[in-house]
Amino acid sequence: MKNDEFIVVRLEEVHRESGDTTTLTIPYKLNSKPGQFVMLWLPGKGEKPISISGEKEGKFQVSVCAVGPFSEAVSKLKKGDKIGFRGPFGTHFKIPKDSTSLAMVGGGYGSAPLSYLAEEATAQGKKVYFIEGARTKARLLFTERMKQAGAEVLLCTDDGSEGPKCYSPDVLKTVLETHKIDKVFTCGPEIMMKKVAELSKEAKIRCEVSMERYMKCGIGICGQCCVDDIGLCLCTNGPIIPGDLALEIKEFGSYHRDSTGKKV
Amino acid sequence: MLSTELAGVKLKSPTVLASGILGVTGASLAAVAKAGAGAVTSKSISLQGRKGHPTPVIATYSQGMVNAVGLSNAGVDETLAEIEFAVKNAGAPVIASIFASTITEFGKVAGAVSQANPDIIEVNISCPNVEDEFGRPFACDPGIAAVVTKKVKKSTNIPIFVKLSPNVPNIAPIAKAVQNEGADGITAVNTVGPGMVINIEAAAPVLTNKVGGVSGPAIKPIAVKCVYEAYKATGLPIIGTGGVTTGRDAVEMIMAGASAAGIGTGVYYRGPEIFSKVSEEIQEFMDKEGYKSIDEMRGVAHEER
Ligand SMILES: Cc1cc2nc3c(=O)[nH]c(=O)nc-3n(C[C@H](O)[C@H](O)[C@@H](O)COP(=O)(O)OP(=O)(O)OC[C@H]3O[C@@H](n4cnc5c(N)ncnc54)[C@H](O)[C@@H]3O)c2cc1C
Numbered sequence: 001m002k003n004d005e006f007i008v009v010r011l012e013e014v015h016r017e018s019g020d021t022t023t024l025t026i027p028y029k030l031n032s033k034p035g036q037f038v039m040l041w042l043p044g045k046g047e048k049p050i051s052i053s054g055e056k057e058g059k060f061q062v063s064v065c066a067v068g069p070f071s072e073a074v075s076k077l078k079k080g081d082k083i084g085f086r087g088p089f090g091t092h093f094k095i096p097k098d099s100t101s102l103a104m105v106g107g108g109y110g111s112a113p114l115s116y117l118a119e120e121a122t123a124q125g126k127k128v129y130f131i132e133g134a135r136t137k138a139r140l141l142f143t144e145r146m147k148q149a150g151a152e153v154l155l156c157t158d159d160g161s162e163g164p165k166c167y168s169p170d171v172l173k174t175v176l177e178t179h180k181i182d183k184v185f186t187c188g189p190e191i192m193m194k195k196v197a198e199l200s201k202e203a204k205i206r207c208e209v210s211m212e213r214y215m216k217c218g219i220g221i222c223g224q225c226c227v228d229d230i231g232l233c234l235c236t237n238g239p240i241i242p243g244d245l246a247l248e249i250k251e252f253g254s255y256h257r258d259s260t261g262k263k264v
Numbered sequence: 265m266l267s268t269e270l271a272g273v274k275l276k277s278p279t280v281l282a283s284g285i286l287g288v289t290g291a292s293l294a295a296v297a298k299a300g301a302g303a304v305t306s307k308s309i310s311l312q313g314r315k316g317h318p319t320p321v322i323a324t325y326s327q328g329m330v331n332a333v334g335l336s337n338a339g340v341d342e343t344l345a346e347i348e349f350a351v352k353n354a355g356a357p358v359i360a361s362i363f364a365s366t367i368t369e370f371g372k373v374a375g376a377v378s379q380a381n382p383d384i385i386e387v388n389i390s391c392p393n394v395e396d397e398f399g400r401p402f403a404c405d406p407g408i409a410a411v412v413t414k415k416v417k418k419s420t421n422i423p424i425f426v427k428l429s430p431n432v433p434n435i436a437p438i439a440k441a442v443q444n445e446g447a448d449g450i451t452a453v454n455t456v457g458p459g460m461v462i463n464i465e466a467a468a469p470v471l472t473n474k475v476g477g478v479s480g481p482a483i484k485p486i487a488v489k490c491v492y493e494a495y496k497a498t499g500l501p502i503i504g505t506g507g508v509t510t511g512r513d514a515v516e517m518i519m520a521g522a523s524a525a526g527i528g529t530g531v532y533y534r535g536p537e538i539f540s541k542v543s544e545e546i547q548e549f550m551d552k553e554g555y556k557s558i559d560e561m562r563g564v565a566h567e568e569r
Pocket residue numbers: 037047048049050051052063064065066067068069070071072109112113211212213214215216239
């Protein structure tokens with residue numbers, strides 16, 4: 001019988017990134033694809049959906065941004081501490097075989113799964129424009145990692161402390177106008193992703209977004225992550241969905257539901 | 265012919281989405297109906313919103329699942345719009361599941377949810393994973409089960425199905441008690457237990473609530489027996505629920521006396537397509553064995569031979 005039991009292992013490495021983010025290296029061969037997530041479990045502290053931010057050589061990584069009780073507990077973990085997970089769950093980003101140039105637009109911890117994708121793409125010989133925006137320079141994530149992977153990194157900040165003072169969709173707009181891009185990928189704040197999906201649609205370029213909703217089970221049972229009006233269940237049919245489909249989802253960029261199912 | 269009837273409500277297929285599975289939003293209920301469910305049941309709704317238990321709330325194991333979602337819901341006022349959406353868009357009967365902690369509240373929620381015009385109201389008196397809060401589930405005492413039924417019946421004109429617990433020595437007197445107070449049907453059963461799953465590397469129970477209701481293939485024989493006893497005692501229409509994953513499982517429920525099979529955990533194993541697949545499998549079985557209708561198969565396991 002199908003069974004997604006928790007696997008519990010000891011952390012191999014804990015790395016502090018910029019902007020309250022901590023990357024955990026977990027020694028386990030998940031066979032994940034970029035965009036998929038795990039349900040991460042800290043006994044006594046709860047369980048949350050977290051994207052996979054890398055996998056190679058029998059180890060995978062997750063990068064967690066401290067925003068509340070669970071993620072703060074994660075940020076206090078040390079090498080050798082035990083961590084539980086089940087997964088990988090959900091859909092993944094798809095790099096078209098016939099593509100040569102890809103654009104990725106990340107914001108916040110959304111850059112984590114995109115970094116994983118960018119590494120796979122450059123390894124396949126694709127040209128990657130990695131666009132990242134943040135409030136300020138200190139909150140930009142994974143820029144060194146992306147440069148090392150061979151991506152062309154384009155940064156912008158709300159306060160102009162790094163790159164131009166603008167939002168990441170503005171940078172994408174310029175990239176789309178000046179380069180031939182085969183596909184756009186985005187993960188981050190929903191207002192940003194909506195803008196990216198709209199820009200891609202206008203430019204008639206394929207696009208994939210990572211749409212997150214409150215998740216409890218991760219396996220298509222509890223119904224917590226289903227979106228209006230099409231009833232799509234995002235833990236199994238998402239989080240990675242085509243941009244055009246996202247634009248059909250009424251709540252995309254406007255509201256979501258909390259842990260009780262109440263619209264917020 | 266796969267059509268069946270639940271207290272006058274017509275279903276195209278004898279498969280019903282069980283409460284608590286993909287039932288938080290109206291859009292999701294409608295999507296499951298479109299995937300082939302004969303009827304869909306909402307997550308149980310209470311008067312006030314409830315946060316439910318902290319995660320992890322679901323633990324799978326080799327033979328099924330243990331859950332302690334803890335009846336989280338946004339409260340009846342917020343949820344009315346979800347039920348209305350489902351009623352309007354599902355294209356199949358919609359069952360609104362309700363629960364409460366007092367008799368008076370049961371009446372109030374039933375009255376309130378009726379405004380959304382569901383086809384059936386399912387009265388959940390049997391959730392095992394909120395015992396500490398609510399004391400023994402109402403479904404464990406024929407007297408209390410009867411009072412709840414009477415109250416709900418008085419508060420609405422919509423047919424009511426009372427959802428019973430398998431966690432009793434004998435389900436028959438409880439089934440009889442709710443029938444006497446006017447229940448139009450029975451849903452049997454809710455989850456078994458509670459049970460516990462311990463992760464041995466973490467050396468701790470997986471569920472934060474420690475215990476939860478057991479569902480899935482492991483509980484099917486218990487569910488079939490409960491349906492059999494409830495049918496024998498009442499003859500009421502029954503939604504036979506517990507461990508149904510295949511058409512053959514559904515036929516087993518029907519032969520025990522169910523008019524339709526409820527499916528919950530099965531969605532985990534086979535996705536929302538389980539409803540159309542189970543329907544096809546029931547049809548295949550009927551063709552093979554020469555049954556013409558669901559009604560013809562219903563309760564046949566009771567015949568002495
Ligand atoms: C598919 C998916 C992938 C995710 N990937 C990452 C990631 O790579 N890195 C990362 O830092 N965060 C990720 N998140 C968000 C992460 O689950 C939450 O931020 C969670 O860790 C917050 O828990 P908390 O107790 O720290 O904060 P809380 O105070 O409980 O919540 C803070 C906010 O986080 C969100 N949140 C809380 N619980 C959940 C939940 N169960 N499901 C979805 N959102 C929730 C809500 O918007 C809430 O307002 C992802 C979410 C989803 C759905």
